[in-house]
Amino acid sequence: MLSEGRKKNRVTLLDVARHASVSRATASLVIRKSPLVSTETRAKVEAVMQELGYVYNMGAARLRADRSLTIGVVIPNLVNPFFTELLAGIDRIIDAAGMVVILVNSGDLVARQETLLTRMREHGVDGIILCPAAETEMSLVEKMVEWDLPLVQVLRRVTDDCDYAGVDYAFGMRQAVDHLAELGHRDIAFALHGPIHSAYQERIDGFRDAMEARGLDPENVIRVPHQIAAIAEAAGLFTEGSRRSSAVVCFNDVVALGLSAGLYDLGISIGRDFSLVGFDDVADAEAMRPRLTSVATFPEAIGEGAAKLLLDRLAQPDLAPRKLVNAPQLHIRQSSAIWRGSSLGRRQESG
C-alpha cells in the first residue's frame, strides 16, 4: 500500500526534465554539476527539482556508474572505546567526502568476517576499511585484491601488499618502559589480554626490546582475563608470589582500568606503592583517579588517516601500497611514581 504509494509518486529525473523542457541527459548533467551546461539551464532545472521535490536515486546511479559513494568498515568490537574513537575519525573524513559508512562488527571471528565482507561486496561498497579479525589469513586480503576491492588495513595488518594505517607500538612501549625505568623501577611487568594479532605481537616485541635495552628482564609478561571484572581479580598476579613487580605496563587502558580496580581492592595505593601505565589514552584515562599515565595512540587520528588512504586509493587505484604509522606519545599523570623500595615486601635482587 504505502510502498506502492512511494513508488507511484516518486519523481524521477525524467519528470524533472519534462517540466524544465530539457532532456534527461541535461538534467543529469545539472545534478552532477557538470560545467557543460549553461547557467540559465542549470538554474531552470534546479528550480524545477526544488519545486517537484526531486530526490536523487543513488541506487540507479550506482548501477550505471559502478560507484556507490559508500564504504564498508569492519571492526572487531563495538564497545571498546578505542574502536569507537577510531570510527569517529573515519566517519568525519568519509562524511566530508560526501560518502557514507556501512558499519559491521566481526566480533573478531574470521568466519563471520568473511561473510560480512561478501555482503559488503554485494552491496557494492567502493572500498573497505578493515581491522582484521585475529588469525585472519593473508589469503583473505589477497582475495580482495583479486576482487579489485580497494582495501585499507587499520590497526592490525596481515600483509604488506595493501595500505595500512596504524601505530608504532614499539615506540610506545619504549616510552612506557623508559619512563618507569627512569623512575627507578626494575621489576616491570607487561599485562596483556585478548586475541593474538599483529598489534598484540608488536606490543609484546616492543616491550621485550625496550626491557632488554635497559638490561631488565624481558620475559615478565603476564596474561590477564578478557572481562574487565575478571581483570580486577587477577591483580594479585603482579603483587604476590615469588615474582613481584613494582610497576606494570598495560596492553591497553581497559586492562589498566581493571588492574587499577583490583589493586584498589587489595589496598594498594597506585602512584605510591605501585605504578601503572596504560596504553591508548582513551578519554576515560584522564577521568580515573589517580589519573592514569598512558601512552596516547590517538585513535581518532588513525581513523582519519585510514579514511584518507582509502580516498586516495579510490582516486588512484594503481598507487603502490602505503603505510601510515603514527607515533604515540606518553602522557605522564599520577599513576606512575618514583620507586620507593620494597613497600610491597618485594624481594631485593643484586644488580
Added chain:
Amino acid sequence: MLSEGRKKNRVTLLDVARHASVSRATASLVIRKSPLVSTETRAKVEAVMQELGYVYNMGAARLRADRSLTIGVVIPNLVNPFFTELLAGIDRIIDAAGMVVILVNSGDLVARQETLLTRMREHGVDGIILCPAAETEMSLVEKMVEWDLPLVQVLRRVTDDCDYAGVDYAFGMRQAVDHLAELGHRDIAFALHGPIHSAYQERIDGFRDAMEARGLDPENVIRVPHQIAAIAEAAGLFTEGSRRSSAVVCFNDVVALGLSAGLYDLGISIGRDFSLVGFDDVADAEAMRPRLTSVATFPEAIGEGAAKLLLDRLAQPDLAPRKLVNAPQLHIRQSSAIWRGSSLGRRQESG
C-alpha cells in the same frame, strides 16, 4: 584501469543463466530461493554460480525491487559508551535479518541531521532509526512520514505519531531517589548536563516527582559542564556553599565518573562521606572504585527493541505507532551508603 577490469569481468546473472542453460528469470528465482523452481534446476544453477564466482548485485536488485536491505542509524554522539552499546544492539538484530546498517553521527545538530537524513533517503535505505538531535522539530518527523520512510525514534521522542523505543526514566529516577532516601539522605541533588531533549526532561521531571513524593526539595537540580574533565572541577558545587548535599543522583554515568573524580580530588570518600548514584550502568560502572551504584537502562536491549520495531514496521507499514518503554533497574553497589550525619559540615535542618 582497474575499475574497467572490475567491470569487464564481472559475472552477471545472465552469464550464470547461459552456463546453466536456463533463462535469466529462472536464475533470479534460484537466488531468491523461490519454491517455484525444481530441485534439479536449482542445484544446477547453484553449481554454476559457485563455479563462475557469481556475486549478487544488490544495487541492481534494489533499483528494480525498490528495497535495499539497508537501514540508516542516526545518533548524536559516537563516543558516549551508552550509544555504542545501543548501536551494538541494533546491529545484532539488523544483521540477523540479513540487512546492514548505515551509520551517521549528527553531533546533536539539527541542521546536520537534516542533511544526513536526506542523504540516507538518496541512498535508498528501507528505514531509519533516529535518536533525534536536541531541539528537533516535530515537523521533521512528519516530513519523513510524508516521505513514506519508516522511522523509529530511539531514546528521545519528538512525536507520538511514530514508533519509539526508550526508557522509563521516571521509574529509574524514583528508584534512585527512594534508595538514597531510605539510606537516610535528605539533601539529595540531581546533577545534569548536556543538551535539552525529551530524555533530559523526563529525567528532571522524574527526579522532581520522586523527591516531592518523599517530601524532599525537588528543586535541588544543578547543571554541570559537558566535558568530563570540567565536571570533576565542578564537584565543589555539591559540597560547598550554603546548599550542601550528602548525595547526588547523576544524569548519566559520565557525570558520575566525573564527579567521582572531583570528589576524590576534594578528599571526600565516596560511599562513606558522600553517596553517588549513576544512571545507565554502562560497562565501566562496575569497574569504578568504589563500585558505582547505578540505574541500569540496558542500552543494548533498547537497541534491539528499536531494530525489532523497525523490522515489524517494514513488514507491516500500516501498524499503529507503538512504544517500547523499558523498565530500568537500580544496581546497588558501593558508592551509595547510609547517611552518617554532617561529616561534611552539612547544616542541620528541622524536619
Added chain:
DNA sequence: GCGACGATTTAGATCGATCTAAATCAGTTG
C-alpha cells in the same frame, strides 16, 4: 486422444540514472 491442470520456465518490459556519440546552435571567418 483431447482439453485441463499444476508445476516450471521464460521473453520482454522495467526500475532511474549515466554514458557515448552525434546533433544543434550561435558566432566567426575567408
Added chain:
DNA sequence: CAACTGATTTAGATCGATCTAAATCGTCGC
C-alpha cells in the same frame, strides 16, 4: 554565404536484476 568553430544539448543504449504475463511440459480424467 558556406564552412568551421566551440559551446550546449540530446537520443538511445546501457547497467543487472526483478516482475508480469504468458508459454511450455508432463500427466490425468473422461
